Amino acid sequence: MMHIILLRGLAREAAHWLEFPVRLHTAIGQHCHLHIPDFPGCGKYFRTSALDSIEAMTDHARAEADIAAALASGEPVFIVGISMGGMVALDWAQRFPQDISGLVLINSSAGDQPLSWRLQPAAWPTVLLALLLPVKQREARVLRLVSNDTVRYSQLLQRWLDIQAQRPITRTTILKMLRAAAQFRPRNACAVRGLVLASQKDRMVSPRASAALAQMFQWPLVYHSSAGHDMPMDDADWVVQEIRQWITSIGGNC
Secondary structure: OEEEEEEOOOOOOHHHHOOHHHHHHHHHOOOEEEEOOOOOOOHHHOOOOOOOOHHHHHHHHHHHHOOHHHHHOOOOEEEEEEOHHHHHHHHHHHHOHHHOOEEEEEOOOOOOOOHHHHOOHHHHHHHHHOOOOOHHHHHHHHHHHHOOOOOOHHHHHHHHHHHHHHOOOOHHHHHHHHHHHHHOOOOOOOOOOEEEEEEOOOOOOOHHHHHHHHHHHOOOEEEEOOOOOOHHHHOHHHHHHHHHHHHHHOOOOO
């Protein structure tokens, strides 16, 4: 049995993966078990106060994923993290390398990089307005920022609004997660194998941030030519294919 942990980004929850988990599970096969934790302040923990550091989020996700039995049986565990979820994945791999067979970072960044890489200047107004606007306007602006799929925009927005109506994200949660992400400083080495996926047309986080992470850890870097920041939403099949090929290339059984 192979285990894959999916970690979402800032102020998002498990449901924001949309069809991606189903497509990943189909591609990997029945011997794959997916774990999709929510962070406090989001998803099933939306009534809980958000945590104030990436390290605390790592500890929470590690406990929720509950992979002790898998590790005891020698079963491989991989982590896929997007944006802030990628920071948690990297922290997990650096502090608990014995847990992880490999990790995939999608459009992520780290605190020692230039601010203009971590949050591109054109994205600043949307992030600031996200703290001020009513929910519907906030979600609409954020979706336009993170997705380049204009054809499905209305459909995706309605799904986001449905999620928000069921498990609302508060401004306090957004602020605490922004602060935690801004303060995250990874170590300079990582013993776990990794893959970095970056969107060349990401309008939120500069692809240079992903390139720097790939160079730092000497991990392969693969670019998507048209997807937005939320790559798994814009092109789930492409992301699934890249993950499957990489796991196979390092000896995983897909």
